[in-house]
Amino acid sequence: MASKLIVLAVIVLGIITVSQLMKVYQLSSKLSNKNEAEISEKNNNLNAKLMIVFVLALFAGFIWLMLKYGWTGRGMAASVHGHEVDWLLNLNFVIILFVFFLTHIVLFFFAYKYVRKPGVKAHFFAHSNKLEMIWTVIPAIALGVIIIFGLRTWNKITDVAAAESIRVELFSKQFDWTARYSGEDNALGKFDYKLTTDDNELGLLTTNTIDSAINNMENGISGIKALEDKLNDPSVVLSVQDRNDLMTDLDRKGRLIRLLHQMKGRHDSKADALAWDDIIQKDTLYLCVDKEYELNFRSKDVIHSAYLPNFRVQMNTVPGMTTRFKFTPDITTEDFRKTKHNPDFHFVLMCNKICGGAHYKMKMTVVVLEEEEYDDWMESKSFDTFKDKYFASM
């Protein structure tokens, strides 16, 4: 507390001191007939020189940053389209840096050169159609180039994935990622959020999962039966608030159970196979080098964003819809580590859309393997499918 008082006292005394100094300054400028609106030769020239000093310092600082941190500040791309994106980024950077340096040199040099000089009058120059035409047309041409190259790359990246590309789902929730490989059939099983239970975190759709979701909703720990029992039990005394909360919960579960029963009625058990062979994988996402992947994104709660900076991949995950992004990793983790001279380096999948307090910790390691290693890993997972896990937990 004492330290806070001292700080406050220092601030107050500081303000008083400066005010007094200002008074002295103003009295002296009154004596010397100085007018604040008249900028003196000395001040004018000082600022003109500072303009040059400033712009040189700005350039120096900028060039230092470029030299120290790489001129576009990041490492090599690790995916096929990533190289094209990097080439495009470099092209754009060349154009904008040229514009930045040119306009800044001219701006600050003019500010320096045309500072008021005694006896020199400004040149009355109000407009020139020719000049204005020049600086409308030249930027238009430059932008035309940027737009054409940009859209060509964009269209290629966002094109539909090839039929044989490997389907993997990335499921996001506060605050972690889960991957789901499509298994032998290379088709991801269907899902519905209402089927989510402890044994079926991704809400996959099979005859069994519908049954167990219905069972859970009806007879689970806070299922409909339990809620009704609690509400009807004369020996339990509930506050009005608690009772209302329970009623709301019961009402909501009543609606959900109706939807689940409808789902059961419509369900075709032939679709079960799609989901049973899926492989659910936490902590680390394994990818095979030089294979095209179609990532499917899903979210359980709020918007997240799947951000894989080394692969130049990013796509939001949106509750209620599936988003997609295709890409082909073209260098293994091992090889990439060599280029970085860093044996501990890892590719990473981060969350890049604000999603709650621990947003910054929501990440998953990504490992790109040689085809052989990848096949071995897949092999090791072949008895660890959704079906195996689901029935093991029963």
Add this chain to the structure above:
Amino acid sequence: MAAIATEAHGHHDSHEHHKESFVSKYIFSQDHKMIGKQFLMTAVFMGVVAMLLSILFRIQLAWPGEGSDFVSFFLGDKWAPGGVMKEDMYLGLVTIHGTIMVFFLLTGGLSGTFSNILIPFQIGARDMASGFLNMLSYWFFFISSLLMLASMFVESGPAMAGWTIYPPLSALPQAISGSGMGMTLWLFSMSIFIASSLIGSLNYIVTVLNLRTKGMSMTRLPLTIWAFFITAIIGVLSFPVLLSAALLLIMDRMAGTSFYLSDIIVSGEMLTNHGGSPILFQHLFWFLGHPEVYIVLIPALGLSSEIISTNSRKPIFGYRAMIGSILAIAFLSFIVWAHHMFITGMNPFLGSVFVFTTLLIAIPSAVKVFNYITTLWKGSINFTPAMLFTIGLVSAFISGGVTGIILADAALDIMIHDTYFVVAHFHVVMGLSAVFGMFAGVYHWFPRMFGKMMNTTLGYVHFWITIVGAYGVFFPMHFVGLAGAPRRYYDYSVYQDFDVDAANMMIDLNVIITGFAILAALGQCVFLFNFFYSIFKGPKSGQNPWKSNTLEWTSPVEHMHGNWPGELPTVHRWPYDYSVPGAEEDFIPQTVPLAEGEEEH
């Protein structure tokens, strides 16, 4: 199309001397000059708060996990135990910093202050079209400011979903504590703010169209007025869409509707909402959000056009091209919003269209920049503090504008979307440019507002500290972003787990950035001191201290109700007759009739 304001307002002369009470003069004032000052004072206060918040979270970013007395002084034990702020509070600070800066300082503060002060003065009107609505606009602004400040003191914390408040995060209190009471207050505050902005804008439009004095045709308007006029039109067309976005969000939060919610399980609770789309909110939000950038920027560009011309003692180069480019920017600003949404899962073809329209904006922007630079060419420059800030504005407008070209390119945006590159980009192009424009305006029109002069030397100190500090913050920030650092991260040492080099770079640069941020913040103390000291103790200003042409400098230094004693001034020429060959003085005010044989520009 000469205005007919003189007759309409003639009756003012008869009763302008009645005594005003303290309340009607300083509080519920209907005088545009007082309302402008009220906007300015409120905005300065809000700006100081928002700047303080930024220093708090910059400390966390530079020295993550280290206790700080400064942080604990402001946040206390609940939100910063041991002087280390909590994760949720970090997000709360970021959110409120953004909201206050964008809406309360740069929209309410910039447009509110200078539209109010300059529109009646520069078009030669006695006051705004409706003094009462003008007063209402300020008081709505004031109430919304209070609500926004109050939201920082509620138990569950302020809104924490980022200034863009994307649902479902902002709709579900289970997802983050700030989406409870804090978010409710945020939404109500913003709804009232929008009402304030709409009332103000309608008033500005009507005033510019109807109350111009004799001879003040649209093509004789100073560029400031053109800028405020177009800004007001953009505001009227886009703010209602934000209001609808906010109302639907309020309904989702309070009435159980599903506009933005679908298939959600949060904290183990399965919600029944189905069929809504979070993307819908983003479309509605950015339909305001992007024009908002220009609502912030165009007034700053207008102010600087006037200042750069006056202090170069030269006409603004390409007056009509300047008007044309403002119109083009304003039009394009409505058809670019989805460039904020390239990677939300929106149809990629739609993305391509928005790439095209967005990059088009660079053309009128380039025209503006080159016209500013040509105005300096062969000028006779007076470095007033306002002129320094104007040159700072042009510089920031360029450096921030060129990085926009990268972000507008959808293919490149994939990689840098939501990284610090974006943060650096918009802080430079809209934050710095607009703040520089606002400072320039305050220094230039201070004599008009208070009848006093600000201290020039302190103005110089303020400018040089600010521009060095600002570039010191935002240039390194581009590099942090290009290295891939996501924005709104509480602690970048998470990079240590997978990329030590990147982690070290981010921590090093974050320390540099925070150092410059603290420097820049201290620089603002110089301004605050100069500002308040000069209001009370500054030397008296002359009638026309900058030897300027526009009408506001013909009104008496001592403020009076109705702005001009006797008749309103008549306008005979455009406002940029500086250094006309053959003329005696290097400026010819708009009220001077054309000399014999002189052709109007």
